[in-house]
Amino acid sequence: MSRRHTPGRSKGVNGWLLSTPALILLLLAASGPLIIVAIYSVLEKGDYSGVRWILSGEGWFRVLFEKDIFDQTISLADANLSIFWRSFKLSIATTVITFAFGLPTAWFIATRPAKSRAFWLFLITIPFWTNLLIRTFAIMEVIRNQGILNTFLMHSGLISEPIQILYTDTAVLIGMTYVYLPLMVLPLYAAIDRFDFRLIEAGYDLYASRWQVLRGVILPIIKPGIIAGSILVFIPSLGAYVTPRVLGGGKNMMIGNFIELQFGQGQNWPLGAALSTVLLLVVLVSLLVYTRASSRDNPNG
Amino acid sequence: MRTILVATTALLSTTFGALAEGELNLFNWGNYTSPEMIEKFTAQTGIAVTVTDYDSNTTALTKVEAGGSGFDLVVPSANYIPVYVRKGLIAELDHSRLPNIGNIAAEWKDVPWDPGRSHSVPWQWGSVGIAVNTTVYGGDVNTSELFMDPPEELVGKINVVPEMTDVINMAIFNLGGEACTEDLELLKNVRDKMMAAKPKWLSMDYGTTDKLSSGDYAASVNWNGSTMRARINNPDIVYGYPKEGYPLFMDSVALLSDAKNVDEAYQFINFILEPENAAMISAFARYANGVAGSEEFMPEDMKTAPEIVTPAEFAAGGKFLPTCPQSAIDLYTAIWTELLK
Numbered sequence: 220m221s222r223r224h225t226p227g228r229s230k231g232v233n234g235w236l237l238s239t240p241a242l243i244l245l246l247l248a249a250s251g252p253l254i255i256v257a258i259y260s261v262l263e264k265g266d267y268s269g270v271r272w273i274l275s276g277e278g279w280f281r282v283l284f285e286k287d288i289f290d291q292t293i294s295l296a297d298a299n300l301s302i303f304w305r306s307f308k309l310s311i312a313t314t315v316i317t318f319a320f321g322l323p324t325a326w327f328i329a330t331r332p333a334k335s336r337a338f339w340l341f342l343i344t345i346p347f348w349t350n351l352l353i354r355t356f357a358i359m360e361v362i363r364n365q366g367i368l369n370t371f372l373m374h375s376g377l378i379s380e381p382i383q384i385l386y387t388d389t390a391v392l393i394g395m396t397y398v399y400l401p402l403m404v405l406p407l408y409a410a411i412d413r414f415d416f417r418l419i420e421a422g423y424d425l426y427a428s429r430w431q432v433l434r435g436v437i438l439p440i441i442k443p444g445i446i447a448g449s450i451l452v453f454i455p456s457l458g459a460y461v462t463p464r465v466l467g468g469g470k471n472m473m474i475g476n477f478i479e480l481q482f483g484q485g486q487n488w489p490l491g492a493a494l495s496t497v498l499l500l501v502v503l504v505s506l507l508v509y510t511r512a513s514s515r516d517n518p519n520g
Numbered sequence: 521m522r523t524i525l526v527a528t529t530a531l532l533s534t535t536f537g538a539l540a541e542g543e544l545n546l547f548n549w550g551n552y553t554s555p556e557m558i559e560k561f562t563a564q565t566g567i568a569v570t571v572t573d574y575d576s577n578t579t580a581l582t583k584v585e586a587g588g589s590g591f592d593l594v595v596p597s598a599n600y601i602p603v604y605v606r607k608g609l610i611a612e613l614d615h616s617r618l619p620n621i622g623n624i625a626a627e628w629k630d631v632p633w634d635p636g637r638s639h640s641v642p643w644q645w646g647s648v649g650i651a652v653n654t655t656v657y658g659g660d661v662n663t664s665e666l667f668m669d670p671p672e673e674l675v676g677k678i679n680v681v682p683e684m685t686d687v688i689n690m691a692i693f694n695l696g697g698e699a700c701t702e703d704l705e706l707l708k709n710v711r712d713k714m715m716a717a718k719p720k721w722l723s724m725d726y727g728t729t730d731k732l733s734s735g736d737y738a739a740s741v742n743w744n745g746s747t748m749r750a751r752i753n754n755p756d757i758v759y760g761y762p763k764e765g766y767p768l769f770m771d772s773v774a775l776l777s778d779a780k781n782v783d784e785a786y787q788f789i790n791f792i793l794e795p796e797n798a799a800m801i802s803a804f805a806r807y808a809n810g811v812a813g814s815e816e817f818m819p820e821d822m823k824t825a826p827e828i829v830t831p832a833e834f835a836a837g838g839k840f841l842p843t844c845p846q847s848a849i850d851l852y853t854a855i856w857t858e859l860l861k
Contacts, residue, residue: 266846267578267581267582267585267603267607267849268578268581268582268585269582269585269586288707288711288851288854288855288858289704289707289708289711298858298861299861301861302861363734363736364735364736365734365735365736383676383722385736386722386723386725468679468722468723468724468725469682469723469724469725469860470718470721470722470723470724472860472861477861480857480860482582483576483578483579483582484576484578484579484682484684484853484856484857484860485853485856485857485860486578486853487853487857
């Protein structure tokens with residue numbers, strides 16, 4: 220019997236062989252850096268920067284606890300927790316607001332004639348033509364004290380003093396909503412596009428109110444789109460760096476900025492690495508929750 | 521379309537490659553390098569210069585220490601030069617390759633942080649004070665109380681640059697301490713006073729020149745040269761020299777140990793020690809430069825500027841920051857991290 224007739228095993232071996240390049244790439248490019256981050260988080264911090272190759276739990280300890288510089292008492296690191304809480308809060312708010320704006324927008328696009336849909340979608344992608352940093356500075360130009368918004372409001376006599384929006388959580392929220400809105404609209408559009416509009420008529424025929432149609436018919440069917448959009452907005456929001464850096468003014472930090480601080484002026488790489496790992500775990504848990512929630516109701520989705 | 525793009529890019533890169541006879545990578549503070557001076561250097565030597573910005577000494581140190589940065593020259597502040605030397609990150613300068621080394625002004629020839637100028641040459645020096653927009657606040661500007669305990673008019677309108685060494689030392693001076701102090705009682709007061717003041721600050725950010733000019737900041741802990749540039753744009757800005765004491769700084773150019781373009785770097789260092797070229801650096805960033813004879817090439821408005829020429833009554837308040845021992849830096853970093861959170 221020639222080898223050709225025993226496909227089972229050799230096919231398996233061949234399959235593994237063929238996928239080696241991909242596996243190596245995954246291992247090196249995806250896991251490699253993460254492993255380095257994990258290792259750095261359990262080392263001792265070096266002078267000014269870097270790490271010393273001595274095992275230490277200090278980095279992880281500092282994620283949750285802080286030692287008072289002066290009386291050496293140990294307490295819960297409420298500053299770290301408040302930064303995590305702020306990031307979480309702002310990311311959830313961004314997701315909700317982008318959804319509130321994104322759903323009508325996606326609905327509008329999906330209900331246009333097939334020909335003009337491409338045009339509307341094209342408009343949605345225009346912000347991606349410009350670098351994120353430049354768009355963020357443009358937002359700053361709008362909301363700063365001497366900026367477009369305040370100047371307009373003052374000229375029209377609505378306010379006499381400029382409203383301080385820049386360098387507040389509101390500024391960060393405005394910036395993130397603007398930046399991540401397309402990421403919500405596109406998956407929602409994809410879901411609504413597949414939606415069979417006759418179902419709405421059926422709903423009305425069965426005496427459902429507009430609200431009931433929305434809640435009972437539309438939302439459950441486009442749920443995969445909502446979940447995809449929420450993931451796409453929530454996760455980058457959680458790790459946002461540029462927007463809070465530029466619009467938050469260095470006082471209203473989010474996790475991303477706090478991690479950067481540890482690698483720069485904080486001079487504490489192990490803490491930075493431990494915080495990055497925590498962020499990764501938070502994202503992982505959120506993803507699990509999302510996918511669980513989506514697969515429970517919709518086994519085919 | 522795509523092919524055209526690729527072809528054009530390839531064409532462009534070869535053209536530029538052929539023009540430049542050498543290259544040099546300068547790693548310097550943002551908004552600190554005179555483009556005219558760089559143009560002149562390139563025109564004279566054919567060396568193409570790439571300037572990369574950083575915003576703090578720690579950022580620069582971290583990137584350089586990580587290695588493989590590709591930078592040839594770096595411009596650390598005085599208190600960071602010994603750190604670079606100790607870590608072996610910057611090379612000893614061969615003075616025989618720098619004919620202009622003698623142009624360094626007498627008072628900057630032998631400095632505590634770099635004895636005999638063996639590792640660095642002056643770039644610019646200045647002071648850290650407080651810039652105030654007088655239309656918002658009309659009181660005394662020569663005090664660090666403006667940010668340590670902001671007056672009513674400046675609450676929610678004052679910025680503090682996130683530069684640890686400068687700000688912490690100014691705060692220490694405010695409470696009557698000395699630079700590099702490890703007096704825990706005093707440092708505790710420093711922390712408490714700053715923590716109490718922080719909610720009254722608008723932000724902790726760089727980019728002060730623009731935001732002071734535009735009126736987005738009514739006041740800011742700021743460098744003198746940056747304040748002068750803001751004042752030229754907006755005449756309402758004045759510069760305060762805190763009478764409790766304020767830090768002086770000098771940033772010096774140093775050659776990185778792993779520099780690839782060593783010859784070009786020496787040519788550049790020698791070039792900026794030429795009084796005329798040093799004056800170009802100052803004319804751009806508005807700080808004094810430490811090269812003797814450069815004054816006569818300086819723009820007229822700098823010779824009388826109140827930000828550059830320290831009034832005699834405030835001169836005594838200016839103090840050079842020594843390199844603090846690691847134990848002091850650890851304390852300051854802990855205070856700073858707590859403050860930034």
